[in-house]
Amino acid sequence: MLTSTVMHLVPDEDYLLDPTVGRHAHALFLEWVRKVAPEVAGRLHGPAPQKPFTVSPLQGPMTTLPGPKGVKVRLQAGATYWMRFTTLGQEIFQSFIACFLHPEAGYQLRLQNALFTVTDLITTPSPETRWSGYTSWEELVEGTGPSALLQVRFYSPTTFRQGRRNAPTLIPSLILRSWWSKWNAFSPFPAPWGPEEVTSLGETLLLRSSRLSSKVMDFGDHKEIGFQGEVEFDLSPLPEATRRWMVILARFAFYAGTGAKTTMGMGQTWTRGSSPGAKAPWR
Numbered sequence: 449m450l451t452s453t454v455m456h457l458v459p460d461e462d463y464l465l466d467p468t469v470g471r472h473a474h475a476l477f478l479e480w481v482r483k484v485a486p487e488v489a490g491r492l493h494g495p496a497p498q499k500p501f502t503v504s505p506l507q508g509p510m511t512t513l514p515g516p517k518g519v520k521v522r523l524q525a526g527a528t529y530w531m532r533f534t535t536l537g538q539e540i541f542q543s544f545i546a547c548f549l550h551p552e553a554g555y556q557l558r559l560q561n562a563l564f565t566v567t568d569l570i571t572t573p574s575p576e577t578r579w580s581g582y583t584s585w586e587e588l589v590e591g592t593g594p595s596a597l598l599q600v601r602f603y604s605p606t607t608f609r610q611g612r613r614n615a616p617t618l619i620p621s622l623i624l625r626s627w628w629s630k631w632n633a634f635s636p637f638p639a640p641w642g643p644e645e646v647t648s649l650g651e652t653l654l655l656r657s658s659r660l661s662s663k664v665m666d667f668g669d670h671k672e673i674g675f676q677g678e679v680e681f682d683l684s685p686l687p688e689a690t691r692r693w694m695v696i697l698a699r700f701a702f703y704a705g706t707g708a709k710t711t712m713g714m715g716q717t718w719t720r721g722s723s724p725g726a727k728a729p730w731r
Contacts, residue, residue, distance in 0.1 A: 449538040450703040451582040453545070456568035457506075457529045463562035464513070464520040465506075467666045470712030472559050473503045477533055477544065477711075485543040492540070498633040500536035502705040504579075505604055505665075505713040506559065507531065519666065523562060532579045534703045536634045545569070578718065581702070588699055589637050594691035596684040597656070598698055602706060604716040605663045605674025609708040616673045618660055620681070621650025623706060626715075627697040630704045639693060649690070654682040665714060674707070674714060 482489035492499065508529030510521040523529065535541040548555065548569055555566045570580040600623075607616040608626065615622060628639050628646050641649065660677035683691045698719040705715040 449541060449582060449584055450534070450536055450588070450700075451541045451571055452532055452534045452580055452703055453541075454530055454532045454568075454570040454574075454577050454580045455566060456570075457508075457531065457557070457564035458527065458567055459523050459525055459529070459562050459564050461525045461563075463523045463560075465523060465560050465562055466668055467512075467519050467521055468668070468713060469506050469559045470503060470665070470709070470714070471667060473506070473531060474712050476557060476559070477501065477503055480547040481540065481543045484546045485539070488539060488543050498630050499711050500540055500634050502534045502703070502710040502716070503713055504532045504716050528567070529564070530577075534705070536630075536703060545571075583703075585635050585637055588696055592692060592696045592699060594683075594688045595695050596682070596691065598681040598683055598694060599678070599720040600681070600698055600701070601678045601718045602660075602674075602676045602715065603718060604714055605665050605672065605676050606707045606715045606717075607672060607674040607709070614672065614674075614708065616662065616675060618655075618658060618675050618679065619650075620653035620655060621647055624650040624653065624694075624697070626706050627701050627704065631697055631700055635700075639697065640689070641693075652686075654685065656680040656682040667712070672709060672714065 478489050478493055481492060492501065506529055509524055509527050513520045513522055533544065535544060548566065557564050557566060570577060571582055573581050605616075607614045608619065608622040609615075610622075625646050628641065631639055658677065658679045660675045660679065662673055663676055665672045665674065681694075683694055686694070701717040701719060704710070704717075706717045707715040709715065
């Protein structure tokens with residue numbers, strides 16, 4: 449089971465926060481899982497090249513305020529904000545969601561110094577958001593056909609870790625390898641290519657159009673730069689079976705994210721046809 453859960457949050461007063469709360473939201477998610485399943489949280493927290501969950505940036509009405517100690521964002525009391533949490537396994541999802549099924553757990557959370565009330569959790573497809581949904585590995589494989597055009601949008605800064613450096617530019621082969629690596633790490637249905645084939649295939653991908661910009665995510669102790677925006681890949685020269693698997697992996701990216709630091713808000717990805725929810729703008 450793959451899930452994407454949108455959480456609506458309302459702050460009790462105005463707050464000033466650091467621009468990126470990714471590491472705080474990451475810690476919260478692990479704490480929620482730990483309360484229900486400590487052994488699962490331990491596995492998620494440990495070192496691993498691939499993680500079976502993602503966390504989005506905080507979204508909603510924010511005012512950016514530069515100051516002597518760096519940029520802050522102002523949140524409005526009573527306004528609705530949201531984040532989303534994706535999981536690539538039923539055990540993880542059940543541990544996460546169980547925290548909100550017991551009254552004694554409470555429905556408040558703290559991000560940095562801001563206290564929020566959780567007003568809604570949406571995992572089913574909803575007209576309120578394009579970002580909620582769920583599917584199965586079987587549905588992704590069996591319910592996906594080939595396409596001649598692949599339209600992908602990177603909604604939060606996206607980068608790729610290469611050795612000790614990051615590659616914050618659009619490199620099709622790195623996008624494909626990111627999706628392929630995470631798919632093969634968790635799916636019961638291995639993708640049909642080996643590492644060399646993935647590299648070769650990525651290098652032959654034709655970029656039909658792109659509308660991208662660079663953006664910095666400030667994590668407090670360090671900053672990350674990445675690209676975000678829309679791209680279109682022309683898959684028409686590829687064999688039908690290859691085009692089909694390209695679409696499968698692109699749909700998978702809705703739940704898996706793309707590139708590095710997807711558990712802290714980077715690499716949030718949406719592909720046309722990946723979510724049954726209605727369209728709604730990201731901040």
